[in-house]
Amino acid sequence: MRINPTRMELLRTKKRTQLAKKGHKLLKDKRDGLMREFLKIVRDAKSLRAQVDELLHASLKHFMVAQASMLPEAVAIVREMQPYAISLAVSEKTMLGVTVPQFEVSLETSDEHIGVWETSRELDIALVSFQKLLPLLLQLATVEKTAELLAKEIEITRRRVNALEYVLLPQLQQVTKYIRMKLDEQERAAIMTVMAVKRNIQAER
Amino acid sequence: MNTTASPIAYIGPSGAGLGFALSGIAVAETDDASHALQLVKEWKANNSYQIIFMDEGLADPHLDAIRLLNEDSLPAIMLLPNPSKPTHTAAKNLQQLMIRAIGSDIFST
Numbered sequence: 001m002r003i004n005p006t007r008m009e010l011l012r013t014k015k016r017t018q019l020a021k022k023g024h025k026l027l028k029d030k031r032d033g034l035m036r037e038f039l040k041i042v043r044d045a046k047s048l049r050a051q052v053d054e055l056l057h058a059s060l061k062h063f064m065v066a067q068a069s070m071l072p073e074a075v076a077i078v079r080e081m082q083p084y085a086i087s088l089a090v091s092e093k094t095m096l097g098v099t100v101p102q103f104e105v106s107l108e109t110s111d112e113h114i115g116v117w118e119t120s121r122e123l124d125i126a127l128v129s130f131q132k133l134l135p136l137l138l139q140l141a142t143v144e145k146t147a148e149l150l151a152k153e154i155e156i157t158r159r160r161v162n163a164l165e166y167v168l169l170p171q172l173q174q175v176t177k178y179i180r181m182k183l184d185e186q187e188r189a190a191i192m193t194v195m196a197v198k199r200n201i202q203a204e205r
Numbered sequence: 206m207n208t209t210a211s212p213i214a215y216i217g218p219s220g221a222g223l224g225f226a227l228s229g230i231a232v233a234e235t236d237d238a239s240h241a242l243q244l245v246k247e248w249k250a251n252n253s254y255q256i257i258f259m260d261e262g263l264a265d266p267h268l269d270a271i272r273l274l275n276e277d278s279l280p281a282i283m284l285l286p287n288p289s290k291p292t293h294t295a296a297k298n299l300q301q302l303m304i305r306a307i308g309s310d311i312f313s314t
Contacts, residue, residue, distance in 0.1 A: 144299070
């Protein structure tokens with residue numbers, strides 16, 4: 001251990017220990033807060049994901065049936081059309097120091113309309129179910145992205161907490177103990193020297 | 206707040222993108238997972254889309270690369286189940302997130 005066992009160094013180490021303890025407490029609180037938020041979000045994500053999976057499965061099946069019941073040329077024509085225009089607003093929200101994106105979608109009908117005669121009834125059903133699904137998909141995207149970013153932040157914060165708790169704080173405590181022992185030793189040596197000098201002076205008299 | 210006209214894309218197997226295309230979402234259809242990954246990389250590099258829906262069948266062979274691409278706040282890459290062969294990768298992803306953050310999946314039991 002290459003430390004100067006001086007009072008200055010002892011004071012500096014004590015200050016560092018205090019700061020590390022404060023940081024440790026703050027990071028622990030942050031980790032706990034993040035975990036609380038994360039658990040809430042994961043619970044939402046799980047139920048939303050199940051709902052979306054079910055709706056998407058049904059909707060895509062409708063589209064498959066619609067495509068199968070239409071002429072390939074009609075499918076190609078319909079594909080080229082854009083009956084809806086989508087626009088997305090992305091904003092950011094800070095959650096315990098983590099910036100998470102928020103998505104808001106708006107669907108507008110354009111001037112192009114799908115012809116009734118060329119398309120099957122299944123296509124209309126599929127389109128209606130897909131329109132219901134889209135806001136849920138966006139909500140799920142927000143929730144899953146938030147969960148992902150929070151998980152990353154929790155991992156980083158947990159590592160920091162552990163580094164402070166199991167590496168830095170024990171190290172600083174060891175350094176403090178070492179300096180104290182050295183200073184005590186120096187003090188005892190000084191007393192012994194004074195006592196020896198006193199004994200010599202008394203012997204000379 | 207940033208608003209764009211074509212902010213969402215879907216990448217999936219051939220014939221699966223009709224619903225997305227009709228809803229105004231940009232669609233790329235491919236049956237090659239490597240090509241799909243290449244497209245997602247390009248989109249991310251060019252900042253083309255804010256949300257990318259990806260078929261889990263195409264994402265499965267390159268899941269680690271997709272996870273790396275999804276680490277930034279944008280674009281949000283979201284895996285969607287394949288109607289013909291669902292692999293539930295997205296649900297497994299949530300489980301892995303739980304394990305990464307908490308240490309175990311406490312909701313699985």
